[in-house]
Amino acid sequence: MFQTIKFLSLSVVGLMVSSSVSAALLTGTITDNDGKPIHGAMVRLKDAEKNLAETVYSNTKGRFLLHTEMEGGNLELRVRAPYFRDQKGLVALEANNPLEQKITLEKMTGEQEISDSLPAIFHFSKLPFDKGEGAEFHRNDFQRDCAGCHQFGNAFTRWPRTAEQWIPTVRRMHGYMGNRDEAMIARRAELLARGYDGKPVTTRHEFKVDSELQHAKIYEYAWPGIIFPHDAEVSRDDGLVYTVDRHGYKMIVTDLTAGTSKYIDQPYSKTPLANAGNGYSGRSNKPGPHSLALGKNGLWYVTNATSVTIGVFDAKQAAWVKEYELPAAAHYPHTIRVDKQNVVWFTLAGSQQIGRIDPETDDINIINLPKQKAKGISASTVPYGIDVNPNDGKVWYARLYADRIGYVDPMTLKVHEFDSPVKAPRRLRFDGKGQMWLTGYSEGMIARINTDTMESRIYPMPEFEPGFRPAPYALGIHPQTQEVWINEVMTDHVYRLQPDTGKFIAYPLPLRGTYTRDFSFTDSGLACTANSPIPNAALEDFTAGLFCIDAEVTE
Numbered sequence: 001m002f003q004t005i006k007f008l009s010l011s012v013v014g015l016m017v018s019s020s021v022s023a024a025l026l027t028g029t030i031t032d033n034d035g036k037p038i039h040g041a042m043v044r045l046k047d048a049e050k051n052l053a054e055t056v057y058s059n060t061k062g063r064f065l066l067h068t069e070m071e072g073g074n075l076e077l078r079v080r081a082p083y084f085r086d087q088k089g090l091v092a093l094e095a096n097n098p099l100e101q102k103i104t105l106e107k108m109t110g111e112q113e114i115s116d117s118l119p120a121i122f123h124f125s126k127l128p129f130d131k132g133e134g135a136e137f138h139r140n141d142f143q144r145d146c147a148g149c150h151q152f153g154n155a156f157t158r159w160p161r162t163a164e165q166w167i168p169t170v171r172r173m174h175g176y177m178g179n180r181d182e183a184m185i186a187r188r189a190e191l192l193a194r195g196y197d198g199k200p201v202t203t204r205h206e207f208k209v210d211s212e213l214q215h216a217k218i219y220e221y222a223w224p225g226i227i228f229p230h231d232a233e234v235s236r237d238d239g240l241v242y243t244v245d246r247h248g249y250k251m252i253v254t255d256l257t258a259g260t261s262k263y264i265d266q267p268y269s270k271t272p273l274a275n276a277g278n279g280y281s282g283r284s285n286k287p288g289p290h291s292l293a294l295g296k297n298g299l300w301y302v303t304n305a306t307s308v309t310i311g312v313f314d315a316k317q318a319a320w321v322k323e324y325e326l327p328a329a330a331h332y333p334h335t336i337r338v339d340k341q342n343v344v345w346f347t348l349a350g351s352q353q354i355g356r357i358d359p360e361t362d363d364i365n366i367i368n369l370p371k372q373k374a375k376g377i378s379a380s381t382v383p384y385g386i387d388v389n390p391n392d393g394k395v396w397y398a399r400l401y402a403d404r405i406g407y408v409d410p411m412t413l414k415v416h417e418f419d420s421p422v423k424a425p426r427r428l429r430f431d432g433k434g435q436m437w438l439t440g441y442s443e444g445m446i447a448r449i450n451t452d453t454m455e456s457r458i459y460p461m462p463e464f465e466p467g468f469r470p471a472p473y474a475l476g477i478h479p480q481t482q483e484v485w486i487n488e489v490m491t492d493h494v495y496r497l498q499p500d501t502g503k504f505i506a507y508p509l510p511l512r513g514t515y516t517r518d519f520s521f522t523d524s525g526l527a528c529t530a531n532s533p534i535p536n537a538a539l540e541d542f543t544a545g546l547f548c549i550d551a552e553v554t555e
Helices: 111-117 120-124 139-146 163-176 182-195 211-215
Strands: 024-031 042-047 052-057 063-068 072-080 087-093 099-104 217-222 229-234 241-245 250-255 260-265 289-294 299-304 309-314 319-325 333-338 344-348 353-358 363-368 383-388 395-399 404-408 415-419 425-430 436-440 445-450 455-460 472-477 484-488 493-498 503-508 527-531 545-550
Touching (some): 024 042, 024 087, 052 063, 163 182, 211 503, 241 289, 299 333, 333 383, 344 383, 353 383, 383 436, 404 425, 436 472, 445 472, 493 527
Parallel strands (some): 289 333, 383 425
Antiparallel strands (some): 042 052, 042 072, 052 217, 241 250, 289 299, 299 309, 309 319, 344 353, 353 363, 404 415, 436 445, 472 484, 493 503, 527 545
């Protein structure tokens, strides 16, 4: 059956993982106005009622093939490629009744139209950064200061304002980091007003299409009503994906097979309301769940950033069952991991400490880190990522605003620190051989470190333009392939690094304004990550959710 569809103007969202033989089949060819095939076009099919979507990429001949269990007459199809106008429309799919589409994309012509379609990194790069390493508003520090929690340069953040109009926003952002230097705030506001002037970006980048894309499929699970999802982790016990809502105070439990999600409310903390400050200091009875890790006892341990507690969630009961109140000197529990002895370790971003809880005895240890001078605008060096070396049990951490990494000896609790081989070290993970992998957020570098010798290899990420590398937030190690999957926050892409060859494979994501948090992996090999912009209005579809990528689809 062949059908050329008349495209309509529509909207967004999520799909379920299945290889059922009765799945519906959508195939077709994508060409430009001259009949030339378009390689790497994103073909996205969405069931808005079920909050599910699925995306595949066209091959070198412009062909695409999409098996799906979504059926019916109101499925939304959108086709997108760089520098072409989107095509949108409705399709009707039935099992065992393949549908063929012939789709022509029109080239964009207007400067503003093209500019508006480009990822945030191009707009961020318009800012008149100071030149010279160590300058007050050098690009690297500016990126660490201002793009740490959200895309900076997307449609939500780049609209033109005067310096005076920028000042309240900059003052608030500085306040989060404990910096209230009014002269610096005024200078930064002026720089932002000059850079985000409403004029179109004139850079024209050639978006490379990796051959591996034609074997990939992206599944989306939208989370309506969720305000700010953060880290997502696949449970080794039940295969479900668990995510916390940072501002909505919920545990989100997603069943990838059924394509459904449940929300379990998190109670307010019993901690007495103390100095409820902004940013990395102060505490509130609102929990603010941030990061989570599954213990050997089947319980989830969650850093509650604003109540300064560690929450405990029992998946079998689907209930929050316990809370550890941290000492008054501790601030902003951040990333959390569990070691082989079921001891819980976490960073304290606001108080420059590492925390430790032994669930067997309920003992809590708070470990002070060596004093270091913070870079950029931060009053804290912000201990951020943390992970446990599987070989020797040492607990390694990264200090985002100090360009330092270090470890805690789990037996003596003594701390040892080193200069980071990459700037703005953010999150880290160990691979199966005990090698540490670390993101250099502000300069777009990935480091592999032998922690026995402290020798490192640096992998520069692909540049979008000279000097403008992506901003790698976090990474995960695929348990089967040992490839490194990288969360990136300024380009609407994620990346897959093949360590032996040093090759990066770039996966364009189907929504503009995307900000992914951390990778976790299913037993079947899917790479899953939460899509978590701040606020959701910054995201193209206005609804946060979960991406799961199958890199090796066999049809």
